Amino acid sequence: MDVKTLCLGVLSERPMSGYEIKKHFEDAFRHFFLAGFGSIYPALADLARDGLVVVESVEQEKRPDKKVYRITEPGWQALSDELTAARPQHRVRSEFLVLMYFAHLLPKERVGELIDEMTVHWERCLHEEIGQVEQSSRLPGAAPMMPGQRLGLGYGRLMVSTALAYLQRQKGPLLRELEALQAPGTAAAAE
Amino acid sequence: MDVKTLCLGVLSERPMSGYEIKKHFEDAFRHFFLAGFGSIYPALADLARDGLVVVESVEQEKRPDKKVYRITEPGWQALSDELTAARPQHRVRSEFLVLMYFAHLLPKERVGELIDEMTVHWERCLHEEIGQVEQSSRLPGAAPMMPGQRLGLGYGRLMVSTALAYLQRQKGPLLRELEALQAPGTAAAAE
C-alpha cells in the first residue's frame, strides 16, 4: 500500500489540498504511517493523470492558490480494490532498540541520554494526541470519528504509554547492569 | 543507520557468514529491524571493500563454500562512530492499522478476517520468541545475553502481547459498531 492509496483514502472523507492532506496524515495516522510533501504531491499528480481524482484551483486572498483534489467514481473503485487486495502488514523499524541492543558497546551516560530522549519523544506524542482528540470531540458539528479510526487512535495511545512505562521501569536496572559489566572489580579498564 | 552498521554490530559478537547474519537478524531483532539477503550480501561486500571486515573462505563437505566475515580494528572504530552518531528513531509502518482506519469502507466480514490474520501473526511471533529465549537460556555455555538485548526482547514481547490483548478486546465492539453503521434501520443498502 503506497502514498497514492492513502491519499485516495483521506479524499474519500472530503476534498482537500495537498497541504491539508499532509496535516490530515499527521493528525490521523502519525504513529503508523507518515509521508512528506515529496511523496504526496507526486502521488496526487499521478492520481490526477489516471483520472482517479479531479483538481480544482481555488484562488485565495493573501495566500497562494490552492489545488483542491476530489475523488472520482474510478477513484472510489480503485480505493476499494486496493483496500481489498492489501495484506495486513505491520513493521517496526527502531534505531532506538538497535542502539539499546548494542548498549554494552556505548558509554553508559550515552545510554541514559538515549532513553531520556526517547522518553521525551513519546511523552510529546501522547500529549499532542490527547490534545487533538479533545479538539475533534470538542467541535460539535465535526464529522464523528469512525469506529476503525477510534481503534487506531486507541492502539497508538496504548502502545506509546505502555512503551513509556516499560522504559521507565527498565532504565535504572539497565544502567546498573551496564555499570557492573564495565567494572567487574574495577579490573577491566586495561583491556 | 543502515544494514552495514547492523552487520558490523552482529560481527562484533563473533565472525559469521552472510547466511548466519541473516538468521541472527531474525533471532535477535526480528520485531524492530529486518533485512533480506538482497541487502546483507551487498552490505558485506561494501564493508570488505572498505577494510572494515575481512573475509575467509571456508570449504565445507557436502555444502557450498562459506564466506566468514570478521570485524577489523577500523571496523570497531566505524561501528563505535556510527552508534555514537545515530539518532534514536522509532517508526511504525502499519498497513493493518491503515486498513482498520478505513474499516467502514470494507465489508465487515473482511474486517473480521483481517483482525484474525493479525492475531495469528502476533501469536506466532510470541511463541517463536519464547521458544528462542528458552533455547538460548537452556544452553549452559552459550554467550549470556547482554542487558540491552534483554531490554529489546522484553520490549518486543510486551508490545506484541499488549497489542494482541487490545485487538481481542476491540474486535467484537468494532464489528458491532460497523454493523450499526451499515444498517441504521436496514435502509442504507440502496445507496
Added chain:
DNA sequence: CAAGACATGTAAGGGGTTACATGATTTC
C-alpha cells in the same frame, strides 16, 4: 525581526525489496 503557517512543486539520490540464477542435502 525571526519563526512558523500557508502553499506547491522538482530533482537527485539512497536504500531496500523482489525476483532471478544455481545447486546439494536433508527431512517429511
Added chain:
DNA sequence: GAAATCATGTAACCCCTTACATGTCTTG
C-alpha cells in the same frame, strides 16, 4: 517427491527521503 535448509550473489525497480526553489502573511 516436495519442501525446507544451507549457501551466495546480481540486477532491476520502486518508493521515499532530503534538499532545493519561492513567496506571503501572521504571530511572538
